[in-house]
Amino acid sequence: xxxxxxxxxxxxxxxxxxxxxxxxxxxxxxxxxxxxxxxxxxxxxxxxxxxxxxxxxxxxxxxxxxxxxxxxxxxxxxxxxxxxxxxxxxxxxxxxxxxxxxxxxxxxxxxxxxxxxxxxxxxxxxxxxxxxxxxxxxxxxxxxxxxxxxxxxxxxxxxxxxxxxxxxxxxxxxxxxxxxxxxxxxxxxxxxxxxxxxxxxxxxxxxxxxxxxxxxxxxxxxxxxxxxxxxxxxxxxxxxxxxxxxxxxxxxxxxxxxxxxxxxxxxxxxxxxxxxxxxxxxxxxxxxxxxxxxxxxxxxxxxxxxxxxxxxxxxxxxxxxxxxxxxxxxxxxxxxxxxxxxxxxxxxxxxxxxxxxxxxxxxxxxxxxxxxxxxxxxxxxxxxxxxxxxxxxxxxxxxxxxxxxxxxxxxxxxxxxxxxxxxxxxxxxxxxxxxxxxxxxxxxxxxxxxxxxxxxxxxxxxxxxxxxxxxxxxxxxxxxxxxxxxxxxxxxxxxxxxxxxxxxxxxxxxxxxxxxxxxxxxxxxxxxxxxxxxxxxxxxxxxxxxxxxxxxxxxxxxxxxxxxxxxxxxxxxxxxxxxxxxxxxxxxxxxxxxxxxxxxxxxxxxxxxxxxxxxxxxx
Numbered sequence: 001x002x003x004x005x006x007x008x009x010x011x012x013x014x015x016x017x018x019x020x021x022x023x024x025x026x027x028x029x030x031x032x033x034x035x036x037x038x039x040x041x042x043x044x045x046x047x048x049x050x051x052x053x054x055x056x057x058x059x060x061x062x063x064x065x066x067x068x069x070x071x072x073x074x075x076x077x078x079x080x081x082x083x084x085x086x087x088x089x090x091x092x093x094x095x096x097x098x099x100x101x102x103x104x105x106x107x108x109x110x111x112x113x114x115x116x117x118x119x120x121x122x123x124x125x126x127x128x129x130x131x132x133x134x135x136x137x138x139x140x141x142x143x144x145x146x147x148x149x150x151x152x153x154x155x156x157x158x159x160x161x162x163x164x165x166x167x168x169x170x171x172x173x174x175x176x177x178x179x180x181x182x183x184x185x186x187x188x189x190x191x192x193x194x195x196x197x198x199x200x201x202x203x204x205x206x207x208x209x210x211x212x213x214x215x216x217x218x219x220x221x222x223x224x225x226x227x228x229x230x231x232x233x234x235x236x237x238x239x240x241x242x243x244x245x246x247x248x249x250x251x252x253x254x255x256x257x258x259x260x261x262x263x264x265x266x267x268x269x270x271x272x273x274x275x276x277x278x279x280x281x282x283x284x285x286x287x288x289x290x291x292x293x294x295x296x297x298x299x300x301x302x303x304x305x306x307x308x309x310x311x312x313x314x315x316x317x318x319x320x321x322x323x324x325x326x327x328x329x330x331x332x333x334x335x336x337x338x339x340x341x342x343x344x345x346x347x348x349x350x351x352x353x354x355x356x357x358x359x360x361x362x363x364x365x366x367x368x369x370x371x372x373x374x375x376x377x378x379x380x381x382x383x384x385x386x387x388x389x390x391x392x393x394x395x396x397x398x399x400x401x402x403x404x405x406x407x408x409x410x411x412x413x414x415x416x417x418x419x420x421x422x423x424x425x426x427x428x429x430x431x432x433x434x435x436x437x438x439x440x441x442x443x444x445x446x447x448x449x450x451x452x453x454x455x456x457x458x459x460x461x462x463x464x465x466x467x468x469x470x471x472x473x474x475x476x477x478x479x480x481x482x483x484x485x486x487x488x489x490x491x492x493x494x495x496x497x498x499x500x501x502x503x504x505x506x507x508x509x510x511x512x513x514x515x516x517x518x519x520x521x522x523x524x525x526x527x528x529x530x531x532x533x534x535x536x537x538x539x540x541x542x543x544x545x546x547x548x549x550x551x552x553x554x555x556x557x558x559x560x561x562x563x564x565x566x567x568x569x570x571x572x573x574x575x576x577x578x579x580x581x582x583x584x585x586x587x588x589x590x591x592x593x594x595x596x597x598x599x600x601x602x603x604x605x606x607x608x609x610x611x612x613x614x615x616x617x618x619x
Contacts, residue, residue, distance in 0.1 A: 105155065115131050125415040151158070165491045173222060191234070196219070217245055230255065236263045237264070255448075266290050270289075278309070342444065343440050347447075363433065368428045380416065385400045386402075436461070436508075440458040450479060477490070572585075
């Protein structure tokens with residue numbers, strides 16, 4: 001039997017058992033990774049937390065290998081902010097010494113390393129300055145308490161986080177103008193703003209870093225004010241990592257052809273999309289992190305840049321082959337300028353224009369009943385409102401027949417107005433309006449002897465307390481009837497003003513006094529006023545049967561103004577809407593002088609008060 005050894009196992013400094021001759025080959029095996037025992041301070045009894053412990057951890061060497069391989073394929077991390085983020089240096093009690101004395105001592109000690117102090121400031125006790133160079137900033141840290149001043153004190157140098165603050169006021173703008181004036185090259189119409197934060201005229205008092213959006217916009221505004229025809233701009237060495245602010249270059253400098261933005265912090269090629277509206281012929285992008293991605297793919301680099309600037313002839317100082325672009329300007333192929341009126345037939349234009357002028361004079365009056373003669377007996381009407389801002393159009397929401405919102409078939413049928421009496425009754429219930437005829441556009445797309453298809457757009461204002469302005473689109477199918485014309489089908493769409501609509505309306509109304517363009521030039525002397533009046537007294541040739549006899553829309557309707565057939569239809573319609581019998585419907589209409597709106601309103605008021613006798617509903 002082998003003799004048992006009296007030697008006790010020892011512990012090595014790595015926190016596990018010391019390797020013996022039998023352990024040499026297995027000491028570093030991964031399955032011993034659970035052995036995390038540590039040396040006891042004494043070889044005696046266990047003391048508190050010093051007791052050796054063994055933990056069992058699942059080892060995944062294959063997973064670690066895969067993870068390390070994937071990390072190796074990742075791009076190198078590039079800081080998203082300038083590297084000189086903490087390069088403000090603070091010298092405690094620096095107010096005791098002259099600026100030149102402090103800087104001279106620092107430069108002598110750091111030699112041959114040099115630095116440029118930016119925005120040197122002295123407060124009540126301390127002195128501050130900013131250093132843009134990271135290497136010089138590190139060298140300054142090594143100078144801490146190593147320079148003895150004349151009074152025997154050691155010069156302290158501390159780090160203060162952040163950049164020097166710079167308020168963009170009129171004083172700074174004047175200094176910016178002076179500095180940029182020296183950088184402008186009139187012979188080539190070029191401006192050199194490279195390393196602008198180190199400009200000798202500014203560096204003593206300001207830190208004008210163009211990677212700050214506010215500073216960049218202030219500089220570009222000044223340049224655009226004084227050199228709007230700038231052709232070349234150099235922005236190299238400004239540590240710009242976000243170039244979204246350069247999107248204004250195409251608007252401020254439409255003639256810009258040369259742009260240098262090298263030696264910045266641009267990381268992605270798609271960041272250049274904000275510049276693609278520029279018609280650049282030369283671009284310098286080198287020494288940006290994005291160029292490292294194309295280190296072995298020069299062809300792809302040129303291709304990706306040219307996707308954004310197809311007319312580029314020079315990239316990073318290298319001439320490029322001339323691009324193949326189809327930029328021949330054919331004067332005859334230009335897109336025609338937009339017109340407010342389109343009509344293939346001059347006769348159709350005149351008929352539709354005069355008809356609609358008379359229509360809107362009555363529509364904007366106090367009484368819309370005369371519109372009965374503007375519609376066909378079996379006219380059809382529907383109204384929609386936009387899906388957006390629907391809460392701002394509550395007055396129209398219940399009658400909205402937007403098929404994207406109304407899925408119920410029976411409701412779709414119910415919201416469709418069939419027949420001119422329900423149609424005009426609905427129009428009369430709408431808020432009183434004032435249409436801006438100057439804003440109208442009109443397209444007549446299908447003029448035939450039997451009908452014409454008219455699309456009208458424009459703006460109107462509700463004559464209510466809030467006086468909101470709406471945008472509308474109305475489509476009419478107009479056909480001849482008797483000695484005039486009438487509408488057999490209409491669709492009305494109403495929407496809230498968008499920002500584009502507001503700008504367009506403001507532009508059109510600011511022109512003031514412009515005559516409406518609905519009528520042809522040969523007929524302008526017969527056109528209606530620009531802003532319709534509440535009482536219509538102008539004489540307009542009859543375009544719908546009996547319409548000319550009812551243009552005094554503000555007055556109540558008289559019994560002689562309506563035919564017996566129309567009266568009979570009004571009786572039937574009122575009976576259907578109120579459930580009264582024909583006798584009481586006739587009595588109601590007769591008492592309000594055959595004004596359908598007043599009859600319906602009177603019924604609703606008396607019905608709420610319970611003053612309508614039961615026999616009115618007996619049939």
